[in-house]
Amino acid sequence: MSERREEAILKFSSIVAGYGDTMVLKGINGEVAAGSVLGVFGSNGVGKSTLMRALTGVIQPASGKVTVNGSELGKVPSHQRRRLGVSYAPQERVVFDNLSVSDNLTLGFRSRSLEAYDDLFRVFPRLKERLFQPAGKLSGGEKKLLSFARIIAERSPLTLIDEPSEGVQHENLERMASIIRARIAEGAAFVVVEQNLTFLTSIADHLIGLDHGEVVLSGDSVDMSRDRLEAVLAV
Numbered sequence: 001m002s003e004r005r006e007e008a009i010l011k012f013s014s015i016v017a018g019y020g021d022t023m024v025l026k027g028i029n030g031e032v033a034a035g036s037v038l039g040v041f042g043s044n045g046v047g048k049s050t051l052m053r054a055l056t057g058v059i060q061p062a063s064g065k066v067t068v069n070g071s072e073l074g075k076v077p078s079h080q081r082r083r084l085g086v087s088y089a090p091q092e093r094v095v096f097d098n099l100s101v102s103d104n105l106t107l108g109f110r111s112r113s114l115e116a117y118d119d120l121f122r123v124f125p126r127l128k129e130r131l132f133q134p135a136g137k138l139s140g141g142e143k144k145l146l147s148f149a150r151i152i153a154e155r156s157p158l159t160l161i162d163e164p165s166e167g168v169q170h171e172n173l174e175r176m177a178s179i180i181r182a183r184i185a186e187g188a189a190f191v192v193v194e195q196n197l198t199f200l201t202s203i204a205d206h207l208i209g210l211d212h213g214e215v216v217l218s219g220d221s222v223d224m225s226r227d228r229l230e231a232v233l234a235v
């Protein structure tokens with residue numbers, strides 16, 4: 001690991017956010033540099049997905065600041081946010097069930113042909129086999145792979161993925177992890193929400209553990225014992 005600290009591509013400070021009058025996040029800070037992964041973990045309902053929504057502008061934080069490459073997210077009109085180079089794969093609504101796998105991979109992108117997925121099809125041959133079936137017929141884990149392939153092919157400088165491992169079998173998790181590590185080596189940055197600690201610690205450089213909308217553990221993942229991580233989930 002290099003001594004020099006990279007300038008953060010994403011910074012967030014004092015994020016307070018929620019729904020209506022109910023604040024879920026009570027002041028969250030963090031950052032992620034190019035070429036690194038920030039892992040976010042915590043039990044069900046602690047606010048992980050809410051944090052992802054606040055960081056991508058899907059919900060407007062009540063207070064606090066999100067900065068992407070020096071631009072304050074709240075000040076960038078939503079139609080211009082794509083230019084910031086941020087991709088987001090939400091936990092739910094992962095694919096369009098009525099569209100074929102192929103259309104899920106290509107529609108909505110100005111110049112995206114299936115060739116962009118050659119590498120990913122080699123890693124996940126199941127997706128290629130099912131290209132012309134409706135995505136709705138895929139299993140939950142296969143839908144997660146489809147969503148993962150789609151977001152990875154965007155090759156964004158910053159990618160946020162909410163629980164990619166849900167329902168995905170072990171060997172495909174290892175493949176996801178190596179794809180993320182390869183993108184990291186090219187300088188991409190990721191924020192990954194996960195409850196699977198084995199998967200998360202295999203990719204994350206830094207970790208933040210959430211409980212009831214607050215950061216209860218934060219630091220470099222090499223410094224964190226499994227016991228400390230599991231204690232956050234056991235609350």
Ligand SMILES: Nc1ncnc2c1ncn2[C@@H]1O[C@H](COP(=O)(O)OP(=O)(O)OP(=O)(O)O)[C@@H](O)[C@H]1O
Pocket residue numbers: 019024042043044045046047048049050051091
């Ligand atoms: N759209 C919404 N409207 C109102 N409340 C919401 C909404 N989404 C989430 N919440 C509430 O906010 C809190 C945090 O939810 P969130 O989805 O951020 O948790 P999470 O950590 O992602 O949980 P999980 O591990 O189950 O995905 C919960 O109490 C939840 O009920």
Ligand SMILES: [Mg+2]
Pocket residue numbers: 048049050091162
């Ligand atoms: Mg969630």
